[in-house]
Amino acid sequence: MTTKLKTLLFCLYCNKETSHTIIYKGGYLEDIKCNICGNEIRINREKLLETYTADFVDRVLTKPHRLTEEIKRDLSQFLKSIPIRILTKPYRIAREIGDILHQEKDENCS
Numbered sequence: 001m002t003t004k005l006k007t008l009l010f011c012l013y014c015n016k017e018t019s020h021t022i023i024y025k026g027g028y029l030e031d032i033k034c035n036i037c038g039n040e041i042r043i044n045r046e047k048l049l050e051t052y053t054a055d056f057v058d059r060v061l062t063k064p065h066r067l068t069e070e071i072k073r074d075l076s077q078f079l080k081s082i083p084i085r086i087l088t089k090p091y092r093i094a095r096e097i098g099d100i101l102h103q104e105k106d107e108n109c110s
């Protein structure tokens, strides 16, 4: 069963709160997409468990009965903290951010 919800969340690429579509499949969050820039994050629960505690993953990813302010805050916080390697699809924007980080690192070294 797939459930689509629209909500305001923080988008890393827009760098502000934007309208997002979040998709729950089988009771778990599977996909978060920014409706403004189109950036999409596909959620892989197994990979998340390597980084986050099961408590946190279940709290953030389990389909809520309703989207409370607390859940939205958790989701925004989660989007800000998610390591790029967890994303299951490579994104042009993610690569560009990676390039910028590498450039800064190189400059610091020289």
Ligand SMILES: [Zn+2]
Pocket (backbone or CB within 6 Å): 011, 012, 013, 014, 015, 018, 034, 035, 036, 037, 038, 039
């Ligand atoms: Zn965006």
